[in-house]
Amino acid sequence: MAWLFGPRRLSPLNVRRLANFRANRRGAWSLVLFLTVFAISLVSELIANDRPILIVYKGEILSPLLVDYPEEKFGGFLPQTQYRDPVIQEEIEANGFMIWPPIRYSYNTPNNEIPDPAPAKPSWMYDKEKRCARYAKGVDDLNCTLGNWNWLGTDDQARDVAARILYGFRISVLFGLMLAVVSSLVGVAAGAVQGYFGGWIDLVFQRFMEVWSSLPHLYLLLIISSMFVPSFWILLGIMLMFSWVSLVGLVRAEFLRARNFEYVRAARALGVGNLAIMLRHLLPNAMVATLTFLPFILNSSITTLTSLDFLGFGLPPGSPSLGEMLAQGKNNLQAPWLALTGFFMISLMLSLLIFVGEAVRDAFDPRKTFG
């Protein structure tokens, strides 16, 4: 793990925190595992895609990942090349070669050669005969290869589950991260203002927060997202409206406590401005609470997104989403690979994040740090 926690110039306190974090071996390894899976999912396009990574065609090196080549280039007529089309493949193979990613499906690519009606079983559950039955040349067809396997089966629209899970993981984590970070920023700012100024600002704001946080979030999310067609960003905005509340109380308490510290008074006596005092003297105190909560906020963000997707009010149709995978599993009990895959992916992700969160909590635990 040295690459992750390598030597850096750290204060003695942070060195001890890092040691505490590493002492929680489950949490530390969870972080490594989570980051590995996340890093892999960040390059999903190189792993699961319906276009080759690289093509050498008539001496020209082409990268279909970066450029949308029209099919004319290969003698076709469509505005976008369908690389899965056997005619195009033959044309390219005849004049050069192409390198496919390990899974030749993107999250939205239907497999037109599935042996059974969708959802089809994972390919390894069929014998070769059956698996290749729908290909033009049967068992001898060049496209009946490992790259065209559906390792985890297909969903009810014949899309590859493995590819969808990979993209779905990425979108879930990115969404969760973005939501967690933005709502932390908003929450910290709101809590800071409340705690620092206190008095009327605090009082009014607290009452507002009480009303706001007693609204039934999920119902409101359902109502709002059934009125708008929710894109990734609209959904982020809607969920932000409710998720920023979680940190306010903590940060407010921290600021209320710390604003009467003598060094804060000392800064005021020196003439340091409010904003500078908040950033320089108070925020570092509140950061511990914030960082400790961040993994758990991330977790709840992902869970909320998944539940919305499950109910069909989440990301736009066609998006790769773990919640939608679960919903399909529920509707297709005869295809247990859908529900199982979704379940294992979500539990793995959430468990890893909880373990990381526990380790972070340990790292900042003053009884452990100063014990």
Place this chain on the structure above:
Amino acid sequence: MLSVEGLEVRYAHRDGALRAVDGVDLTVGRGETVGLVGESGCGKSTLGKAILRLVEPIGGRVAIDGVDVAGLKGDRLLAFRRRVQFVFQDPYASLNPRRTIGEILDGALAVHRLGDRPTRRHRVREILDRVGLPADAVDRLPHEFSGGQRQRIGIARALVLSPDLIVLDEPVSALDVSIQAQILNLLVDLKREFGLAYLFVSHDLSVVRYIADRVLVMYLGRIVECADHHVLFGEPRHPYTRALVDAVPLPDPRRPRAAIVAGDIPSAARPPSGCRFHPRCPLAIGRCADEVPSMREIAPGHAVACHLA
């Protein structure tokens, strides 16, 4: 230089307003050290903080060289803060544990936009040297220093802006006796060198006796006696001052003592009528309960608020 008239500070309290400071007049001249003594809870620290507007006063006037401090904003407030600085009681709480000494001192200069980086660095080293701290202190954090050294840092932070007046809020009461002496000597030296004026707030009479030119005695939010330090300690006129002076422990058990004041300081939320000291005063007469005594000058430079003085 500093003049305070009728200063009032109130805190919200469940029994109504708590009058921590209730109409205080005082002046501090250039280069003068004024001691402010009183028992815990009499409002002396609040008075010190109210002068710097660390606590907002609700009435009265604080003026520096005739300029009212109350309405100051922005740059003019900054200019005032540069002239009047504060040293806190607890050297452990008054330094941000996350900032190095260099950052703490440089921060003070940077806020006031005094000089560019190299000159500021030079100034920081100069001040550290002056208060008796090693030059390598700049890169160290407060927890690496002892209480006495931390208080030197606190003094350095006030001093680095070259103020005219420093309000010292019990600057030595959190320290060991031997360290107290070092810090007091440092304060005396600095005063002589830079022509500083001090408002020295303390509950420790022997410390005030050592450092102050003039002493104010405060009781329950009011000044009760004001005199030159040897006059005040030699012939105190207010019964409260007498009790305070007599309560100072001296290494002479045979010395006769006056009556020790009984009871606790009453709540400032419900101060006694008339003279605030009358419920505890051994000499109180009927008039004391009805009539508030005003400050009377009984000798040049010696004022007392007592009907019997």
